[in-house]
Amino acid sequence: MSELKKSTRTSFAEAIVELGEKNPDVVTVAADSASRYGDFIKKFPERSFNVGIAEQTMVSVAAGMALCGKIPVVTSYANFLAFRAAEQIRVDVAGSKLNVKLIGTDTGFSSAWLGFTHLALEDMGVIRAIPGIVIIDPADAAEAYVATKAIFEYNGPVYMRLRGRKEEPVIFYKKKDFKIGKGEIIKEGKDALIIACGGAVYDSLKASEILQSRGIKVTLVNMPTVRPLDEDLLLELTSSVDNIITVEHHNTTGGLGSAVAEFLTEKRPQIRQLRLGVKNRFGTAGSEDMLKKGFGLDGETIAISIENFLKNRTK
Amino acid sequence: MSITFEEIDLIKQTADLIRKDCIWMSTRAGTGHLGPALSLAEILATLYKSVLKVDPQNPKWPDRDRLILSKGHGCLALYSILSQMGFFERKLLGDFCTKYDTMLPGHPEIKLPGVEANTGSLGHGIALGVGMALAARMDKKEYRVFVITGDGELQEGSNWEAAMTAAYYGLDNLIVIVDRNMLQLGDFTENITRLEPLAEKWKSFGWGVEIIDGHDIEKLLTAFNKIPFVKGQPSVIIANTVKGKGLKIAENKVDWHYKVLSYEQYEELKNEMSLEELYHE
Incomplete structure (x- = not known):
C-alpha cells in the first residue's frame, strides 16, 4: 500500500x-x-x-x-x-x-x-x-x-x-491492466483463504495483517469481477483447503458471497464458507468507519470473525 | 405532397390484410392481444407504405427510419406489416405463439428483422426513441424515429419523463403516435386513471400535437406530411381509434384486450371476412 x-x-x-x-x-x-x-x-x-x-x-x-x-x-x-x-x-x-x-x-x-x-x-x-x-x-x-x-x-x-x-x-498503485473475470492473489498464506471485492479488500488486508500478528497466515484474493467469477482461480485455490471466507460491502445475499457459494456448492461441496458482509439488514446513517464497525466489517472485527470461524472448524 | 386515390387504396388493402393476418395468427395460436392490434391497422399500413424510409432487404440500413412499437402487445399487427413489406417470409406468421422460442412471441423482440426494440413492458418506447433521435443528431443523419404508444400506457410515468427530455432537446425528428382507442386491460382509460385533457398535456410538455381519426388514411397521410408540427419540437399524433376495429364482436369491448376467436367463430366469419384457411395442407 x-x-x-x-x-x-x-x-x-x-x-x-x-x-x-x-x-x-x-x-x-x-x-x-x-x-x-x-x-x-x-x-x-x-x-x-x-x-x-x-x-x-x-x-x-x-x-x-x-x-x-x-x-x-x-x-x-x-x-x-x-x-x-x-x-x-x-x-x-x-x-x-x-x-x-x-x-x-x-x-x-x-x-x-x-x-x-x-x-x-x-x-x-x-x-x-x-x-x-x-x-x-x-x-x-x-x-x-x-x-x-x-x-x-x-x-x-x-x-x-x-x-x-x-x-x-490506493492499494494497487502499480496496477496497469485489468482483465474482466480475473481475480488476483495479493497475499499468500496456508491457514485460511479470503476472497474480497470492492471496498472490503482494504479492510480484509487490514484483517490479514492483524491475523498475521496472531500467527494466522491467510491467502487474500482480490475478486473485482463478481460476474463472471474467476472459476478457474477458485477451483485452483480450493483444491487444497476446506474453508473459504468471502468479504464484501454488500448484503451477503446476492453479492460476492452468494456468487462464490453458488459456484462452490456445485464444485466443492465439502468446503465450509463464512460469508462476511451485511446480514439481511438495511444500511443506516454513520461515518464510514462507524458503519464498518457497526456491521462488523472493519479490519479488527473481520479478523475476529475469521479466528472464530477457524476455531469452530477444527472442533 | 399530393395524396392519390391509388395510394389510399393500396394502404387500405394493406390494412385489411393486417386485420386478416391478426385474426388468423391469434386464432391458430389460441392467444394474442387481438383488440389492441386491430386498432393499429391503418396507422401501421400508412407508415410502412407511405412514410417510413426502410429497406426490408437491408433491415439494419443505418439511415433507415426507426419505428418502435412501445405498446408491444399490439405486435400481431406489426408482424403482419413487416411480413407484407418483405422483412421475412409470409409463412413465418404461422409461428406466432405456436413454436418454442419462436421469432414471433407475444411481444416483439429485436431478433425478428424489422423490430427495432424489445417491447412489452409499457412506458419504454419514447425514451428509447429519444436515444435514437439523439444518436441521429450526433451522427448528422436525416432519419426519423416513430414511436407508437397505447393510450392506457401513458399512465406509466416514464413516458412523461421522456416527453420532457425530448422537448428539452428539441427533437423534431421524434414522432409519437398515441393509439387512442380509449380502452385498457381493465376498463375504459377514463374509468381507471383519467388521461384527458390529453392533447393539452402533450402541448404543455412542449410537443406539437395533432388529433386525427386513426382509421382515416387520408388524415393520417396529411398529418404525417406535416411533421414536425412545430419546428424544433417533437410531434405527437393522437390517433382516435376503435379497439378491435374490423371485428364486429370485438369492437370497443373491454374483454377483447386479450381474447381471440374460437375455431368455430373463425369458421363462421371466414366467408364474410374472406379469411384464410386456418391450416393449409
Whole structure:
C-alpha cells in the first residue's frame, strides 16, 4: 500500500475523458449526475446528455443510442440506478445485450451519513438477478481506472460499482491492466483463504495483517469481477483447503458471497464458507468507519470473525 | 405532397390484410392481444407504405427510419406489416405463439428483422426513441424515429419523463403516435386513471400535437406530411381509434384486450371476412 489517496469516482472521470478522446462513439448520459463524468462534459458537450432526475429515462435513452451504434455510459447513485431503473436495465439493455455501461456510485458504506436510502448494499443482488450483465466492484482508485478502460474494450452490458467522492487509500498503485473475470492473489498464506471485492479488500488486508500478528497466515484474493467469477482461480485455490471466507460491502445475499457459494456448492461441496458482509439488514446513517464497525466489517472485527470461524472448524 | 386515390387504396388493402393476418395468427395460436392490434391497422399500413424510409432487404440500413412499437402487445399487427413489406417470409406468421422460442412471441423482440426494440413492458418506447433521435443528431443523419404508444400506457410515468427530455432537446425528428382507442386491460382509460385533457398535456410538455381519426388514411397521410408540427419540437399524433376495429364482436369491448376467436367463430366469419384457411395442407 502507498501513501496515495484517491477516490474511485475521480479515477473513473479521468478514464472516461481519455476514452472519449480515443473513441467518438463514447457518449455520457446523466440523471442530474453529470459531475461524475468530470471534464468529459466540458470537452465533449455534443456527446454529453442529462435527462434530469429520471434514472429510468437515462437508461432507456442510453439503450436507444446503443441500438444506433453508440457506446453510452450512464451513472447515478447505485440504488437509484439498480433499483429504480432495474426494469429498463433488464428489458432495454440486458435483454438486447446492448453495449451500455452502467456505473453505480456511492456503494457500500461510502454514502455514510446519507442513510439507508442511499447506502447501496443490495445493488449487486438486483443486477445479478438479471442475466448477462458483467459486474465489477473495484478495490481502489487504481483498479477503478484500469477497470473503466477494460469495460469499454468489452462489447456488452456492464455494471460497475464505484464509491463516493472521499479519497481512499490506493492499494494497487502499480496496477496497469485489468482483465474482466480475473481475480488476483495479493497475499499468500496456508491457514485460511479470503476472497474480497470492492471496498472490503482494504479492510480484509487490514484483517490479514492483524491475523498475521496472531500467527494466522491467510491467502487474500482480490475478486473485482463478481460476474463472471474467476472459476478457474477458485477451483485452483480450493483444491487444497476446506474453508473459504468471502468479504464484501454488500448484503451477503446476492453479492460476492452468494456468487462464490453458488459456484462452490456445485464444485466443492465439502468446503465450509463464512460469508462476511451485511446480514439481511438495511444500511443506516454513520461515518464510514462507524458503519464498518457497526456491521462488523472493519479490519479488527473481520479478523475476529475469521479466528472464530477457524476455531469452530477444527472442533 | 399530393395524396392519390391509388395510394389510399393500396394502404387500405394493406390494412385489411393486417386485420386478416391478426385474426388468423391469434386464432391458430389460441392467444394474442387481438383488440389492441386491430386498432393499429391503418396507422401501421400508412407508415410502412407511405412514410417510413426502410429497406426490408437491408433491415439494419443505418439511415433507415426507426419505428418502435412501445405498446408491444399490439405486435400481431406489426408482424403482419413487416411480413407484407418483405422483412421475412409470409409463412413465418404461422409461428406466432405456436413454436418454442419462436421469432414471433407475444411481444416483439429485436431478433425478428424489422423490430427495432424489445417491447412489452409499457412506458419504454419514447425514451428509447429519444436515444435514437439523439444518436441521429450526433451522427448528422436525416432519419426519423416513430414511436407508437397505447393510450392506457401513458399512465406509466416514464413516458412523461421522456416527453420532457425530448422537448428539452428539441427533437423534431421524434414522432409519437398515441393509439387512442380509449380502452385498457381493465376498463375504459377514463374509468381507471383519467388521461384527458390529453392533447393539452402533450402541448404543455412542449410537443406539437395533432388529433386525427386513426382509421382515416387520408388524415393520417396529411398529418404525417406535416411533421414536425412545430419546428424544433417533437410531434405527437393522437390517433382516435376503435379497439378491435374490423371485428364486429370485438369492437370497443373491454374483454377483447386479450381474447381471440374460437375455431368455430373463425369458421363462421371466414366467408364474410374472406379469411384464410386456418391450416393449409
